[in-house]
Amino acid sequence: MTQRILVTGAAGKIGSMLRPRLARPDRTLRLLDVAPLEPSSGEEVVTGSVSDLEVVRAACEGADAVVHLAGRSGEAPWPEILSHNIDGTFTVLEAARLAGVTRVVFASSNHAVGFRPAGEEAPDYAFPRPDTFYGVSKVTGEALGSLYHDRHGMDVVCLRIGTCTPRPPTERSLATWLSPDDCARLVEASLSAPSPGFRVVWGISANTRARFSLAEARALGYEPRDDAERYADEVSPAGELDRTYVGGSFCAVKEAR
Structure with a gap:
């Protein structure tokens, strides 16, 4: 039986890296984005916004799970964050509920705890x-996931993703790096773990310098294989904020209006 996974924000940075890594002979990836996409074998494309409930509900029909990546990937004025990230995440969860989808994997971020x-x-x-x-x-988004689990019984796994890039760019990311391959392993574990309920897990690789628990991620079946330390001689130095806070330079971002 073919498994169908809806991936929102599939044209984005992480979505683009995940598509080939999530491909399986017995799986169809249904890709949702406002940007145009050319489907590869085993893919379907839906063009539309995660803010449109009817579009997302239609995209959820027949899906076994949703991987929700869509939204602004950095700071933006509050109205944009509200529309794309907060309302968009509510819309995805509500559309999944209405369509009978029982599992959502949500791309949260280390910036949820940036001032730690x-x-x-x-x-x-x-x-x-x-x-x-x-x-x-x-x-x-994490709070909404908790609500949809407790109120509607949906399995929601929130991934506090670190620095998901092909290589770690800075000294800070030697701790926060999530390799594309490990990102796919983490998403696969989140999709396949039996009845995970509501989880919040760190999305990083097996980095020598990491100070993030991977206990919950490993409990889902995640086994990271990559370590940012192999790139230690290539990265740029860390700034003062990188050494002070988890969120690094994001902690200096001025309020966007």
Whole structure:
């Protein structure tokens, strides 16, 4: 039986890296984005916004799970964050509920706890300390996921993603890096774990310098294989904020209006 996974924000940076890594002979990836996409084998394309309930509900029909990546990927004025990230996440969860989809994997962010001191061990479910409106939107998305689990029985796994890039760009990211391959492994674990309920897990690789718990992620079946340390000689130095806070330079971002 073919599994169908809806991926929102599929044209984005993480979506583009995940598409080939999530491809399976017995799986169809249904890709949703406002940007045009050319489907590869085993893919379907839906063009539309996650803010449009009817579009997202139609895209959810027949899906086994949703991987929700869509939204502004950095700081933006509050109306944009509200529309794309907060209302968009509500719309995805509500559309999934209406369509009978029972599992959503939500791309949260380390910026949900950006003002946490960088030198402290960051446990699973670390209390929110957002560093930006963007970070606030990720905290809100996690809260919505908790509500949809408790009220509607939906399995919602929130991934507090670190720095998901092909290579770690800075000294800070030697702790926060999530390789594209490990990102796919984490999403696969989140999709396949039996009855995960509501989870908030750190999305990082097996980095030597990491100070983030991977206990909950491993409980889902995630086994990271990559370590940013192999790139340590290539990265740019960390700034003062990188050494002070989990969110690094995001903690200096001025309020966007």
